[in-house]
Amino acid sequence: DVKVTQSSRYLVKRTGEKVFLECVQDMDHENMFWYRQDPGLGLRLIYFSYDVKMKEKGDIPEGYSVSREKKERFSLILESASTNQTSMYLCASTLTGESNQPQHFGDGTRLSIL
Amino acid sequence: AQKITQTQPGMFVQEKEAVTLDCTYDTSDQSYGLFWYKQPSSGEMIFLIYQGSYDEQNATEGRYSLNFQKARKSANLVISASQLGDSAMYFCAMREDYGNNRLAFGKGNQVVVIP
Numbered sequence: 523d524v525k526v527t528q529s530s531r532y533l534v535k536r537t538g539e540k541v542f543l544e545c546v547q548d549m550d551h552e553n554m555f556w557y558r559q560d561p562g563l564g565l566r567l568i569y570f571s572y573d574v575k576m577k578e579k580g581d582i583p584e585g586y587s588v589s590r591e592k593k594e595r596f597s598l599i600l601e602s603a604s605t606n607q608t609s610m611y612l613c614a615s616t617l618t619g620e621s622n623q624p625q626h627f628g629d630g631t632r633l634s635i636l
Numbered sequence: 637a638q639k640i641t642q643t644q645p646g647m648f649v650q651e652k653e654a655v656t657l658d659c660t661y662d663t664s665d666q667s668y669g670l671f672w673y674k675q676p677s678s679g680e681m682i683f684l685i686y687q688g689s690y691d692e693q694n695a696t697e698g699r700y701s702l703n704f705q706k707a708r709k710s711a712n713l714v715i716s717a718s719q720l721g722d723s724a725m726y727f728c729a730m731r732e733d734y735g736n737n738r739l740a741f742g743k744g745n746q747v748v749v750i751p
Contacts, residue, residue, distance in 0.1 A: 531679075553737045555738075555739075557741075562743060563743060564727065564741045564742055564743035564744055565727065565741040566741075567738065567739075570738065572737075580738075610679065612681060614681070616737050617737075618737060621667070621668075621669045621688065621731060621737075622669055622686050622688060623737070624671055624683040624686060625671075625683075625737070625739055626683070627673075627680060627681035627682075628680075629678075629679060629680045630679040630680065630681075632679070
């Protein structure tokens, strides 16, 4: 089974801090994604990556950056955390090429910015 | 513009009954894929079922089936014989086949199964 692991289930940080959310997958997937989920808004794509050192902006990239130095690891960075970034963050990965491949998700990180 | 629409309010369903969750989508592509995910209160997203735009048969996976009506651009999820463990949020998502495997998600349907 595909395993996508997010480093923390719950995280509390302070306004202005630099925050790192880590995601690791063990199935050699090319594509990795970061979403945030807010009540009533569904999942919104922040950034995605289709290869090492490659990244693409999603629908809501403002206030975030990402890093993909190794194929299995995709990090989301909040450069200067703000209270409106309090949310549930979900990481996902998938293979390239087959349209029927689902995205596999981690368990999510509930981030609170105080 | 919203690509995936899920508009039903929260639903209560009796255990052992079937429930249908509506999903309509908007695309000009001929080739695309539709996915349903389940998210229990614990937060993880669980893949349930997939339907390709060229698939002639409606997809089925155990108690889950997809009522795919291409002309109407709808892909409704049917859960048969509901169980208490089916209580969750359900998300419909679409992949348009332009190569990077992005998904567009709907806002979800809340289902509560009552004994």
